[in-house]
Amino acid sequence: xxxxxxxxxxxxxxxxxxxxAFLLAISLVSRDNRYDSLFLTNYAQINxxxxxxxxxxxxxxxLSSNQVYSMRSW
Numbered sequence: 001x002x003x004x005x006x007x008x009x010x011x012x013x014x015x016x017x018x019x020x021a022f023l024l025a026i027s028l029v030s031r032d033n034r035y036d037s038l039f040l041t042n043y044a045q046i047n048x049x050x051x052x053x054x055x056x057x058x059x060x061x062x063l064s065s066n067q068v069y070s071m072r073s074w
Contacts, residue, residue: 016059025064026052041065 001009026048028040035043044063053061 019059037065038067041067 001013004013028044030036030040041063045068049061049063052058
């Protein structure tokens with residue numbers, strides 16, 4: 001702590017113990033092809049990711065997909 005800048009010392013430091021091995025993988029699919037992979041990824045991002053991460057004993061939850069909704073404005 002003494003070697004950290006004052007701004008960081010004021011905010012505090014959070015340390016998480018993390019394993020590089022994952023314990024569970026969840027796959028979302030649309031059996032009738034009504035939803036594509038981009039929609040399912042966005043659904044997981046909005047509705048599932050934080051809830052899974054908040055389960056006691058879960059260190060971190062993350063998506064392995066690189067697909068995300070984006071918006072370009074001019």
